[in-house]
Amino acid sequence: MDIRNKVLPVLRPVGGVEETNALSDVIDSGWWGKGPKVTEFEKKFADMVGAKYAVAVTSNTHGLDLVLKAKGIEHADVISPTMSFATTAIAPLWNNCTSTIVDVEKDTLCIDPLSVKENLSHNTKAIIAVNMAGVPAKIDEIRNFYDGFIIEDCAHSCYTHGAGSKGDVAIWSFQAVKTMPCGDGGMITTNDKELYEKLVPMSWMGISSTHERTKNIDGKPGYSWDYDIKLIGTKSYMIDIMAAICLEQMKKLPNNLVKRRYIQQSYNEQLNSLLEIPVWSETVQHYGARVKKEEDRNKLMDYLADKKIHTSVHYKPLHLHTALKSDRSLPVAENEWKKLISLPCHPAMTQKDIDYVIYWIKEFYK
Ligand SMILES: Cc1ncc(COP(=O)(O)O)c(C=O)c1O
Secondary structure: OOOOOOOOOOOOOOOOOHHHHHHHHHHOOOOOOOOHHHHHHHHHHHHHOOOOOEEEOOOHHHHHHHHHHHHHOOOOEEEEEEEOOOOOHHHHHHOOOEEEEEEOOOOOEEEEEEHHHHOOOOOEEEEEEEHHHHOOOOHHHHHHHOEEEEEEEEOOOOOOOOOOOOOOOOEOOOOOOOOOEEEEEEEEEEOOOHHHHHEEEEEHHHHHHHHHHHOOOEEOOOOOOOOOOOOOEEEEEOOHHHHHHHHHHHHHHHHHHHHHHHHHHHHHHHHHHOEEEEOOOOOOOOOOEEEEEEEEEEHHHHHHHHHOEEEEEEOHHHHOOOOHHOOOHHHHHHHHHHHHEEOOOOOOOOHHHHEEEEHHHHHHHH
């Protein structure tokens, strides 16, 4: 097979004329900040994932920071898994917490309830359970021995049934290469009214929505300029420019999920004798396969890069990064991550692209 000219990315967003038109409408409307598009998106998203309340934010990262602040979690211990993006370990540090990074389960790479149990302390105020690649973390098992606050990190959750329903809050991501991307954005969903009522003003310094204040108030027309800051917040609300893209991506989500599943099934069927396929093959955010022999991983990545196929690793365990190092060894993550390889998986891929990836992986193993 000929080597292609153009690189095949491991992840990428796909937009079209719908997103362009939606953006153009927002620009023409004269309201670019947090306004009607954000409200519409929050309502539709809450309905889609079955939550009572939703607060749209600039990113999952700032959503997590906001939740910790709204819950008053500071100078406490927050437990999170080592197989994750930096956010889950670092946002607690911004709040003067200790980040206790724990091990994951071998099959799913989700947080291991046993490792959580071993690392609980009298000062544990939150556990962050990441649905790794979209696979549900075992939050029910953690609830058997821990009755505190649980944050369900849904950055990778691909809107499969039940995603986001196990934690006290769920935090989602619409970052540029996620399943429903808008460039950068996030959502906090919860059924906790009290928390919701704090999160909304705290997403803008404690100030009530400007857009709401442009509506007629008490029957009087005009702009009600005055506000009172009752809470100290951050600046982390989503703006209409991003929400407009999210709303269009949301309409395209069902088709995009069909495409993703097709790619995943094709890999599963064609590569299962060569690679260990991901445990949850229905819908994953990134297709994180594992090589059978650790020493093959980098060789395979280099070989595919030569063929213009980009691959990645989700993730190098967080506790192996210089700034997050600890003395504790986390043996499952330390063994498994060296075998991980994420293959291209996104709705822009054509049948030719899928066949191309499969062909070169088979060639590598010949
Ligand atoms: C597991 C996990 N949590 C949190 C985040 C942070 O999301 P965001 O980029 O929206 O801040 C990511 C991003 O990749 C992630 O993979």
